[in-house]
Amino acid sequence: MSNAVETRLSELGLSLPDAPAPAANYVPYVTSGNLVFVSGQVSMSDGALITGKLGAELDVEAGADAARHCALSLLAQVRAACGGDLSRLTRVVKLTGFVNSTPEFGDQPKVINGASDLLVEVLGDAGRHSRSAVSAGALPFNVAVEIEGIFEIA
Incomplete structure (x- = not known):
């Protein structure tokens, strides 16, 4: 699956970033x-944080794009966990x-769809997953979106 x-990703005009290093005392x-x-x-x-609050500075489309970038970083971490061999990834x-949003903003699921849709575009049925999408009054560094994931590997 790695080459696939x-x-x-290439067909979609995308590439995986280097797996981001942790910003504090934890492992990626x-x-x-x-x-x-x-x-x-x-x-x-491109190495710059996507910041802002949904419902104030950012709209749903910008939030979904931020979530897509989170999904690419998630895949980069899985690639690192698999020693560079994404063919070991069997499913998401x-x-x-987590969506940095105003109290009135209620479209967190539409924002996180950016990540979910990307994973299905790239992985097909193996990208379909369970999910939570929640509001956060603030996120580290004022980022727009933060996403964690659980992945199955062979």
Whole structure:
């Protein structure tokens, strides 16, 4: 699947970033049995944070784009957990998405759809997953979105 994943990303005009280093005292992922638990990945593009609050500075489309970037970072962490071999990735199990949003903003699911849709575009049925999408009054570094994930590997 590794070549298939890289090929599909290329077809979509995307590439995986280097797996981001942790910003504090934690590890970017933990493997337990055939599961990889990836720590929250914040919204970044080309090394710059995507910041702002949904319902104030950002709209749903901008939030969904931020979530897509989180999904790419999640895949980069899975690739690192698999020693560079994404063919070991068998499915996305669960995502938990946090959206930096105003109290009145209620479209957190539409924002996190950016990540969910990307994973299905890239991985097909293996990208379908369970999910939570929750509001956060603030996120680290004022990022727009943070997403953590659980992945199954062979």
